[in-house]
Amino acid sequence: RNPGETMRKLRVFLFTFVAGMLFISMKLLWEAPNSEGGALVSPETKERISRLRKNVELLENDLGIAQKDVNEIYSSLSKKKRPESPIEKIPNAESPKFISDDCQFSKSPSGLDSDIQMIDIYNLISFVSVDGGVWKQGFDIDYNLNQWSNNPLKIFVVPHSHNDPGWLKTFEGYYQAQTRNILNNILDFLNENSNRKFIWAEISYLDLWWKEQGQEKRTRMKKLILSGQLEIVTGGWVMNDEANTFYYAMIDQMIEGHQWIRDNIGPDVVPKDGWAIDPFGHSPTMAYILKRMDFDFMLIQRVHYGVKKYLAKNKNLEFKWRQNWDHSSSTDMFCQMMPFYSYDIPHTCGPDPKICCQFDFRRLPGGGMSCPWRVPPVAITPQNVAERASVLLDQYRKKAQLYRTNSLLIPLGDDFRYDVRLGAQRQFTNYEALFEYINSHPEMNAKIQFGTLSDYFKSLKENPGLSIDSFPKLSGDFYTYADREDHYWSGYYTSRPFYKNFDRVLISNLRAAEIVLSFATSESRKRNAASFPAATLYDVITSARRNLGIFQHHDGVTGTAKPPVVTDYGNKSRSEER
DSSP states (O other), rough: OOHHEEEEEHHHHHHHHHHHHHHHHOOOOOOOOOSSSSSSOOOHHOOOOOOOOHHHHHHHHHHHHHHHOOOOOOOHHHHOOOOOGGGGGSTTSSSEEEEEESOOHSOOSSSSOOSEEHHHHEEEEEEEOOTTTTTTSSOOOOOOOGGGGGOOOEEEEEEEOOOOOSSSOOOOIIIIIIIIHHHHHHHHHHOOOTTTEEEEHHHHHHHHHHHHHOOOHHHHHHHHHHTTEEEOOOOSSSOOSSSSHHHHHHHHHHHHHHHHHHHHHHTOOOOOOEEEESSSSSHHHHHHHHTTTOOOOOOOOOOOOHHHHHHHHHOEEEEEEOOOOOOTTTTEEEEEEEOOSSGGGGSSSSOOOOHHHHOOOSSSSSSOOOOTSSSOOOOOOOTHHHHHHHHHHHHHHHHHTTTSSSSSEEEEEEETOOOOOHHHHHHHHEEEEHHHHTTTTTGGOOOOOOHHHHHHHHHHHHHHHGGGGSSSSEEBBBOOOSSSTOOOGGGGGGGGGHHHHHHHHHHHHHHHHHHHHHHHHHHHHHHOOOOHHHHHHHHHHHHHHHHHHHTBBBTTTTOOOOOHHHHHHHHHHHHHHH
């Protein structure tokens, strides 16, 4: 049978229907008398109607034949079997068998299935907010004091400052008001004591600071980074959103950040650890990109509280994140999920924010901040250090129960922290007093220090009796995010659609410009065209990349920034598009 001919005949049906309606109308007119008792239709019209009637009869005949053809074709297809693949006939063939339905690749067995499939977990979780006690979204945690007798708890306190390149203020507004001071304070306080550590994520801000500094400050900052005392984590131009961004823009802003590091710090500094504490949900695409960039580890925070609780109960907050389509372990990315509500100090030392807030020394009286639980911190003194260390260590031990090893990560920071010199000084000196006491009392079975992500993950790899390969394999994503009750963060998927669309336009134009510039530069070299302004044009391209990168920030393309900030993002993008 000829399917094309059959479809042609089927289309005749439409004409047949219209013609049939016309035939009925003409028949009524044919038989209806006029007001004078004579025929309403003239002989000429009757002749045309007769011819039309014959055509309709022919069309009806064609339609009957077409319907018969369709029935035969349908019958033959429903009985027809797909021929066997040649591979299926080869005994012990190593190649996967072809599968007749759905995606053949995804159906082929790999023997390395994930231990945790998020699509299954979402079906198991009730998503009902149950009061868990001091850890409102979790559960009570107990521990045995003797469990660290032979293997002390290793605690890495990681100072950090989360700097949004635009949110309540513009990118430049935040820099002028806070970020410049933060980087200056980091430089001074880390140089005072080599045991102090810090991590930094946003290269866009580091670039603004770098441009303002003389050689002396640049050299000091470079020394801190090269020594590992200041670790650059992720190293992107921003901490990008993972839901609205196009993968090309995610990669592009990573390249821009890493290129800046290479050009200004040197080729020996290559970030290996991912740090994503504020994007509103997390995508396996980001894990895949980091893995293909040769990263070793990554950390995430904003995940539905019900998912966190489920994973925490089974000590699965650390896992190897595998792509759903992966038939081997080539995409496995080791990932830690933070267990509690937020990445601020009250929600990172342990399950009880009321106690943890007492160890946020930026909130000491007179510092301009206070604890919502109305129990303020107190400065560490020789008189209270034993009691304070015991209280803090209790929270650390409880948090450690949610993980599988005796290495524990404790972030120490918040949005735009360490911007006030007095607050930064209080944070470092009070924790140093606590560290000295804990480390000098072996009966506490703990070793504590300032550290970086690399320090923590290195300790985790060296953990006796537990290899990285033994951690569970997880596949899937972490959407939609909810931080409490039914507060789902999904509106940003579609908010401010003009800017989301304009983002894609700029991506397209930027890529086209990069390709054209590449061809033009190559041709100019062939022709020895010394006057071709390759360097100038490359600077224009770089500026466009960086402004596009700024908009990939998790308060940029998401549309979650204040209106003046959104306008600023738009103006930056528009200037580059022109």
